[in-house]
Amino acid sequence: MSMPNHFQEILLRLMNNNVFLRLDWLSLLLYIAMVCFGIINIYSTTYTEGIFDFETLSNSVTKQFWIFVFCLSTFPLLIFTKPNFFENLSYVFYGLSILSLIGLFIFGHTISGANSWYLIGGFSIQPSEFSKIATAMVLALNLSSFQNDIRQKSTFFKILFLIVLPMVLIIFQPDPGSALVFMGLFFVLIREGLDLRFLYFGIIFFILFIFTLLLGPLAVCLITFFIVFLVFYIQKRVASKTKKTSYLVSLGICIIFSCSVNFIFNSIFEQRHRDRFNIILGLDADKKGIGYNINQSKIAIGSGGFSGKGFLNGTQTKGNFVPEQHTDYIFSTIGEEWGFIGSSLLIISFTVLILRIIYRAEKQTSAYRRIFSYAFASILFVHFFINIGMTLGLVPTIGIPLPFISYGGSNLIAFSIMLFIYLNFDANRLN
């Protein structure tokens, strides 16, 4: 054995023994920085309220601060737990979270229209936030098993059931936003081998949906007919054999879908859903009415300019023009007070964190831990995409918080736990 190899071996052994040396410090530091930045901005959004009501001010900021302290206190516990503990108890956690979701219908407390909270000793707890962790765990457990393959129908439907069960329970709270987050687990399924056609069809249907709303079914039918014909023609010239029937079927499906969009949109969607789509598509420019939130959020962000108006100086923030600014619309405060520099830095931080988790997950030797980490990255991405997309006016209004930044105890605790479990898995990837 040569010297370097020997040295490497010693180093590996040392790392195995010391969790802190193997910790993903970048992710942890990004996490701490984001939460602190979040608290600063929560302070800013509640600042003017303080003039009238000092209680509210102290409540939101100090609450978030103490929750952060609580989260950090769970860090040693979660980081030193044996990774197998989580794996073995996956179904227990899942069962508990499903029970807690069902229990909401009996003991739940309704806040702003959604029966999503338990009130326990002055704390409100939102079980849907924690059900994400448990679902990610059972997903990982099932997919990591050698007997299971996502390409098999039985596995696919089992997995689908495990994901859809909490979703349905959450939709009935009703909290469709939180339910939508589970769709992010789709990325995990793709990663684990799900046929890419699901992705392609998903994208095609999404595009068809949007364009039908924009242009009407007739134009979309003609365009799809033209495109399918073109692809068919090229295919015919390149390859000798072509399946005419598959083209006809896909064309038919597209046309039927496109024609049914109007029906779906007008009959199945509720008015507020329709409104949200209309705003994003620019079909409705009613700035005082339904588009108010997005419009005010865009004004806040746009008025921030390059360097922002400065901490506590956001006029939109002070005037409470953007509703729910300390929770769902916190990014508009960041855009207004910290400008392009602050907001793009936050976006880059999120991107780096998500990519980092993906990167480290791929290095896992354990399938369970890889899939869980990957699920964490997916859920983080969906929150990031929907929340910031919404404040920037790119995505319809869907009320979900921005992880680590938005005010909200359950959300911060759930994401902290997921991060710490990820850190645990990552640090133990060689065990």
Added chain:
Amino acid sequence: MIKKITLLIFTVGCSLLFIFQLINLQLFSPDYLELSNNNAIEKRPIYPNRGMIYDRNGVLIVTNQPVYDLMVIPENLISFDTLELTSFLNISKKDLKKQLKKAKRFSHKLPSVVIRQISKEERASFQEKMWKYPSFYFQKKSVRDYLIPTASNILGYTSEVNESELKNKTDYDIGEMIGRQGIEKAYEKKLRGEKGVSFFQKDRFNRIIGPYEDNTFDKNPVISDNLNLTIDVLLQLYGESLFANKRGGIVAIEPSSGEVLALVSAPNYNPNLLIGRERSNNFKILVNDTVAKPLFDRALQAEYSPGSPFKTLNALIGLQEKVITPETIFTCNKGFSYARGAFMKCHCPVGTKNKLIRSIYNSCNSYFGKTYSKIIESASSSAEGLDRWKTHLEKFGLGNYLGYDLPIGKKGFIPSSTYYDNWYKKGGWKSSTTISNAIGQGEILTTPIQMANFTATIANRGYFFKPHFTKPKSQKIRDSLYPKNYTLIEPQHFETVIEGMHQVVERGTARIAKIKGIAVSGKTGTAENFIRLNNKKTQLTDHSIFVAFAPKENPKIAIAVFVENGYWGSRWAAPIASLMIEKYLTRKVKRSWLEKRMLEGSLIDEYAKPLSGNSFKINE
């Protein structure tokens, strides 16, 4: 492979999309900053109190008083006792409903005006009931307070800037007070001061939630200037009272400075009519009175034939042009024949031989007709003669705007040769054609202030200061603003004419104007005038005119009085001028019999004649 990087592609793609949108919103859409400022920052002007106005002796005439606009915020409206409210505010139920409807249409959350300019007395009685009407409140405003209700023609008035004006006057806010006429308009900038501004942070309901940025962007208002008028308010009031039930005007000027001591226009209006709730009704009444025309400043805007006082100017020009001397004698035969078949009448007995001084105090038409002819014909052509005559007159401030510091006025008229060339064929006219100019009739038109000004010029023996209504801050400013304007006539000629004018009062046509102990010099006038009645040129009773100055040496006051249709100059104008002089110089009028006659005398019947529709007699 692609399955492994799907999430990666989505993450990177979406963050690029976000950053692109951030660049779009934050770096390339400057509109958003303005939108957010409109949203969240309220600019509230701070108005300085409008400048106060004093008379020449420091008597406060105009100050400010608070009035209250009754405001309503429709959002807070609850059912209330309409009957009580309407009776308290003295407004009909229909009007109240109309106003509330209007307010609702404007905005539910923002205040609207229900009733403008409620006086503090009215407000006080209503204040204790206010708790019953939570959606109503009073907003304080500042309007003019006329401590002495006088000189409205000089002061002008203020009113709110209206919407259509805002386009041109970007510096004003809607509802802000602006000077409309007179001093208020001319000195708008000084009186208004410079408004300050205060910024407030608003919330999404448009409610003020506090000062913006700790008032760092606020600007304090610049306090407005107070004005000192040249008007003597006691003299002004006295003049106004003397003109009760008469029409016309008085202009009194201090010859040594050009300061206007009094400017009376009758009929006038009480300036208090144009403040408060009844303002717009009162204003309508004043505007619609097309007979008495109370908004028409007769002292500045009325162009009359000057009549006989104009003879003094012709005498001066004649002397300067050396066509006559003080010793020149013209014979008057109850008038004189100035062309074939044309005769100018005079009241002198047949064969009267007048020298210049006597011609002035007897106001001999023949003498000035002949003088005028000589002035015109002494030049190589009538045209040249007339234009030279006109140049002299222009130096007395006639035929053009005087340039005083009030925004209204009239030029008057002095005909030129081109004017007559247009009327007659070129060269088809001469002095005889225009002989009426000799006695201040004919084409000549002057305003009362122009007459007072030429009287002041005579009193000064050859120069005048531009008349003005406000006292300059310093002697230096006075000298630069109001230099001496010299006539083309040598001082010694004035002495002759002044002696003639003195004799007018001592032994001539205006003996009634004589004041014990004060050497008054003056000249009466009785001017024919016509109106168009039922499309027919109709002559009315002559205007009664008098110009004077006193004392003869070191004159302190020059005055022109014009009484419409008052007949002889000595009947109304001369006594009024004389009383004014006495009042100004001695502060006390001893001739109470004359004062009483003027105060009580009325020409209402005279003015009613042409309106009666019946035929009427003039010059009774």
